[in-house]
Amino acid sequence: xxxxxxxxxxxxxxxxxxxxxxxxxxxxxxxxxxxxxxxxxxxxxxxxxxxxxxxxxxxxxxxxxxxxxxxxxxxxxxxxxxxxxxxxxxxxxxxxxxxxxxxxxxxxxxxxxxxxxxxxxxxxxxxxxxxxxxxxxxxxxxxxxxxxxxxxxxxxxxxxxxxxxxxxxxxxxxxxxxxxxxxxxxxxx
Amino acid sequence: xxxxxxxxxxxxxxxxxxxxxxxxxxxxxxxxxxxxxxxxxxxxxxxxxxxxxxxxxxxxxxxxxxxxxxxxxxxxxxxxxxxxxxxxxxxxxxxxxxxxxxxxxxxxxxxxxxxxxxxxxxxxxxxx
Numbered sequence: 151x152x153x154x155x156x157x158x159x160x161x162x163x164x165x166x167x168x169x170x171x172x173x174x175x176x177x178x179x180x181x182x183x184x185x186x187x188x189x190x191x192x193x194x195x196x197x198x199x200x201x202x203x204x205x206x207x208x209x210x211x212x213x214x215x216x217x218x219x220x221x222x223x224x225x226x227x228x229x230x231x232x233x234x235x236x237x238x239x240x241x242x243x244x245x246x247x248x249x250x251x252x253x254x255x256x257x258x259x260x261x262x263x264x265x266x267x268x269x270x271x272x273x274x275x276x277x278x279x280x281x282x283x284x285x286x287x288x289x290x291x292x293x294x295x296x297x298x299x300x301x302x303x304x305x306x307x308x309x310x311x312x313x314x315x316x317x318x319x320x321x322x323x324x325x326x327x328x329x330x331x332x333x334x335x336x337x338x339x
Numbered sequence: 340x341x342x343x344x345x346x347x348x349x350x351x352x353x354x355x356x357x358x359x360x361x362x363x364x365x366x367x368x369x370x371x372x373x374x375x376x377x378x379x380x381x382x383x384x385x386x387x388x389x390x391x392x393x394x395x396x397x398x399x400x401x402x403x404x405x406x407x408x409x410x411x412x413x414x415x416x417x418x419x420x421x422x423x424x425x426x427x428x429x430x431x432x433x434x435x436x437x438x439x440x441x442x443x444x445x446x447x448x449x450x451x452x453x454x455x456x457x458x459x460x461x462x463x464x465x466x467x
Contacts, residue, residue: 197387204394217379225434236368249362254358254359275395279413322435
């Protein structure tokens with residue numbers, strides 16, 4: 151990679167992070183819940199853009215479809231069943247701010263030991279990953295390494311993930327199905 | 340702290356900034372839907388952290404192609420792919436709990452729900 155293209159990546163990165171930060175601050179500030187939900191969709195879409203610059207194309211399109219699409223639809227559904235405005239909170243936000251600053255400082259202190267961003271010699275890149283990349287071509291014969299790890303090497307994990315989603319679906323139906331039916335019966339009486 | 344160190348770590352620091360904005364929304368706001376949106380912001384920032392760790396400078400997306408030798412690490416991508424889908428499932432459960440709270444209490448503000456609980460337990464006079 152040439153010096154120029156690295157500089158280009160950094161500039162795109164910083165612009166995307168700036169837009170993400172503005173969106174996140176507006177989410178915290180805005181009182182209209184409809185606006186907050188719309189901005190959360192924007193946040194997901196921008197983060198999908200960031201994932202593309204970080205070479206995670208599979209993650210980017212999942213985030214764009216599931217994060218920006220499905221979650222926004224779910225939240226709009228919840229808004230239509232509840233309320234659209236947030237009340238002004240009675241207590242001050244000083245203590246939360248203090249907690250957040252302390253947590254953030256500790257996390258930043260933790261990153262000081264982390265290998266530099268993009269370092270090819272970081273331990274995470276030298277141990278297991280090369281075997282998966284080589285094996286994907288020879289053993290699985292699927293060019294997309296993420297697909298071959300997800301569906302073949304770690305296929306049972308993906309099955310477990312499906313079980314989690316099934317459980318969540320059952321939980322939602324158990325909570326909302328009976329409640330909505332009860333409300334309908336109440337209206338008929 | 341030299342320039343190389345800052346260029347090698349600024350990505351993590353910006354991600355932590357976003358993460359803390361999400362955490363602030365969760366702890367400082369009383370509205371339950373807003374808390375869930377804050378939790379989603381926090382969660383997406385954690386995803387960015389993982390994906391940042393998987394990036395190899397000069398590498399490309401991990402899709403095998405002749406003539407390319409350096410790929411970014413595919414394992415964080417696989418982890419986060421699973422986490423995104425599970426995250427949406429937990430968001431759905433959280434939102435359905437909020438809808439049930441709205442049916443039972445008529446409000447989705449934390450203060451009002453606490454007041455209603457207090458009234459139910461101790462009667463009206465004891466409210467501070």
